[in-house]
Amino acid sequence: MGYKKNEPKRNCPNREAIQRLIIEKMKEYTDKIIDLKVEKREFTAKTLVEKIKNTHSCKTVGEIFLQQIEQLKRENRIGYALSHTQVYNSLIEFNKHLDIYFSDIDVQWLRKYETWLKGQNLAYNTIGIRFRTLRTVYNIAIKEGYVKAEFYPFKDYKVSKLHENTPKRAIVKDNVIKVMNHKEPVSNSSYNQLAIDLFTFSYLMGGINFTDMARLTGENIMDEQLVYRRKKTRKLIHLPIHPKAMEIMNKYKSDNPYIFPILSSFHKTEQQKLNRIHKVIGKVNACLKTLGDELELDKKLTTYVARHSYATTLKRAGVSTSLICDALGHSSERVTQIYLDSFENTQLKAAMKNLL
Structure with missing residues (x-):
């Protein structure tokens, strides 16, 4: 490495990959500095590093789902905890495991899941509930910094289409x-x-x-x-x-x-x-x-x-x-x-x- 120039030597193996990594890392820090300045929040070199490190603490879809289920149980929202558990089990059955990140769940993935659910002969409204729950947990993952909002697939994949009008239940x-x-x-x-x-x-x-x-x-x-x-x-x-x-x-x-x-x-x-x-x-x-x-x-x-x-x-x-x-x-x-x-x-x- 060329320590004076802060860049790899010309004969360094994987020089281009290392340069790309350095550029990406510098951009990440620059973006964070801009965000903090826009929000008028003070920072030091140490707290800046900590903030960047925290954004890297990734959790899998499975971990976030289980975390949310436990939170709902603590709040005594047993019914919601049960519906989240049903979706968690459904996702495992579909994907075989949930050792994936929310950034892996894109529009194509959601369409495959929808097709699979339809193959289970579930009612349209039940499929809608599965997707609304998944969307809720995705939003929690964004809010807690485990996935960037730019990966959010529900802007293009509309859950609202998974709704079937049920017969009216009012009497005169x-x-x-x-x-x-x-x-x-x-x-x-x-x-x-x-x-x-x-x-x-x-x-x-x-x-x-x-x-x-x-x-x-x-x-x-x-x-x-x-x-x-x-x-x-x-x-x-x-x-x-x-x-x-x-x-x-x-x-x-x-x-x-x-x-x-x-x-x-x-x-x-x-x-x-x-x-x-x-x-x-x-x-x-x-x-x-x-x-x-x-x-x-x-x-x-x-x-x-x-x-x-x-x-x-x-x-x-x-x-x-x-x-x-x-x-x-x-x-x-x-x-x-x-x-x-x-x-x-x-x-x-x-x-x-x-x-x-």
Whole structure:
């Protein structure tokens, strides 16, 4: 090496490769200096070297996935941890291993994965969930400096195309009232009346979903308002309590810390709570299905139908999508729009008759 000139001697083996390495390394340091100056951040030669070294601490796709799964478990987001685990296992089955870097996942790789998933006979929406989870973890890898944003393949590969419109799950207001007014004989299973009460409560209280209903305690009632944080999105919801909803809550008053007889103080761990909720929602939905058949409704009745029906009824009454979005605790109005019934098309059809 020519120490005075800071470059390899002419007779040095691999001279060109070494020169290229030196140029790349100098560029890396120059780029970092520019970034720090733009951000008006101070640095010394030592801290500059440390910052460059940290950007080189690479982690494989497998390592980042496992890291994220553990983080979700620590946050008690067991459902999300499970969906991440499913994607992790799916990726291993597809690629045989995950000892690769996120920079290796390009558009071509994603297309191959999509083709492979389709070969597994999975529903289109399930494939969409796999890709949205992968995209989420890729964004985490970028944020934590394990891959450069320039490698991000989802600008060209659109996950939105992996969505299939599911049948609308809302029922019209008249049918909702039929369900709410149905009285179960005392001799029948207590689950039947609980099912009707939970459906009614959800419909009257912003379409609150079953998991969030199950977790409500007296602490969620503040100044005649229901205040709770959605388990799924962590959004804080404030809703005025409908008088009939208050009647339902009072009906189930007991020593149980929870408002509804789904969870109890016995259910301590997150897994115990999830198991219990899963068991009860199965029974409740079975009761609602039977009731829906009895009332000859045109859709299968479940607790989730109350959520969709709440959104659609308000929309038909002229309430803005943004307000409905807030009540449902959705991440965006686009998600709310999926919930809304396609009644606008019916109205548009009628209006178009006036064109000629």
